[in-house]
Amino acid sequence: MQFQVVYQDVTEHRQTEEKVRKLYSLQTAIRYINESLLKVGDEQALFEQVCRFLTDVEFIRFCWIGLTDKESLEVKPVAYSGFEDGYLSSLKIHLVNNRGPVGEAIKTRQPCTVADIENDSRFTPRREAALKRGYASSLAVPLIHDAEVIGVLSVYSGSKDAFGDAEINFLVEAAGDIALGISTLRLRRELQQSFSSVGKALEGTVSALASVAEVRDPYTAGHQQRVTRLAVAIATEMGLPQEQIEGIHVAGTLHDVGKLHVPAEILSKPGRLSEIEFNLVKLHAQAGYDILKTVEFPWPVAQIVLQHHERLNGSGYPQGLKGEDILIEAKILAVADVVEAMASHRPYRPALGMGQALDEISKNSGTLYDPEIVDVCYKLFYDKEFKFD
Template sequence: MQWNDVPIVRRGQEIRFINAKNTPIPGRQLIISTVMDVTERKRAELALEMSNKKLRNTLESMVETIAEIVETRDYYTAGHQRRVAHLARAIAFELGLGIDRVSGLFMASAIHDIGKIAVPIEILIKPTKLSDLEFGLIKTHPQAGYEILKDIEFPWPIADIILQHHERINGTGYPAGFKGEEILIESRILTVADVVEAIASHRPYRPAKGIETALEEIKRNRGILYEPMVVDCCLSLFKEKDYQFPFL
């Protein structure tokens, strides 16, 4: 029998932590009991946990600040990013991704269009169809976002998730033309959430098309442009679990 990290409190003294173990001796009516003081290790673990928590809080604040900067420049992008982050997180949980990876995905999704800072505002809010040249400028935003974030030491691949969020599993996306599992699963999730929200919502150049049209798009291109298991989870959320975008 073994007990790990058991807190021991002595009257009027500090808390200590011990590991204890009872080991029977085969063939004899004897038990060897060993006790080890692991207080210093436990304190170091608790200190590291606290430090990591503070770091996460700092990173979350940084992401919120970046999102707010985008919002002051382009209202449509900001509301879109927050709704996409909400849906991407729901899909990730539905897929069974661990809480740590979900946290990273949520942060990346909340600023996935940060690269649009490098795109002229006149193009972002243009109420008519974009020219080929203008669309070419729009297509630079994943790479621009990557360049902005690549040197920040996040505990998740935030810059890479953002870089790949316009890739498609058949290789027709951009900027690199990655296929299938060459694309991070977080990016494949973000792609679907991004497409669904963009189609369902109002844009400067067109009215909202609605959620049914958005879901039909990912269903039609399931396994072609979009990761099948991600599409299935997204459809399940809306069709079976009454998921709705948050009102922002």
């Protein structure tokens, strides 16, 4: 009698250990799944990783994920892991008249457990195929996204009655993680598509504005694009964040849009400008700001345009800003603008050449122009062989 009690205690202890080991391995798989949610870039990668993590659990022989197809009204497998051996190729699950565990899980929106595949009538059509592959029990859990069942997570074990309440709870959590991953990835994709559409519309608007300004000033046709290329190259070489570089690109493309308010005959005058005429030209920075200030750019475009003629020592216009009061983006545009303008032809003078343009920014480095920006600009032309065209 005493031997029987000891044997029973040992057996129960081993069963408890086995149960703890099963649940720990499931918990580990769930942790890996949660971590993968932060890393995967698309749904297919998510599905494949989930299946692989779950079949790493010792008692899970096979796992697959299927998504509902509204057109065919079927559940279509999209990923699997474990011992499949052609099982899915013969699997046809119709959403309307399917009485199997997968169909039941989808209809009831609840997990469906089959403790003994060999003797459960719900497995009648596929019993032989399942038993042949060593499947003894199964669990199907619906994937619910935005209150709609979009698919199913289905797992199989080589042991009967492998899915108790604790195992079911863990796998329901896994299904929730999958649904959350799907929701996150689809939202991310929608946002990217939205940003892409907005970006294209914004790019078109920016280009149109820039073109209108250059039509009125044919001598600076292409000036804004060339200044933008150099400014973006400088910002990139300086290691500025991509978002900031994008702002410089937009501001560079529009930095002379305020010339729409300057009389065309002044812009194209072949001789030197009088003081009054030059003061009218200088108004283009403020005019550009006034045009752009109500546009909700994700960058301080209007301020950059306003400040691109400011100088470190306060001798610039229109506000006479000094040093750190000037945006770094405006400082970059200032250097790019001067270099391009001096190197190009103007109505009142021929092109002065790149050598003289670079001498200008070098001579006034630290006085008019930011020294770091000047050094990077020099490096681009002499070491990296930057060219405008």
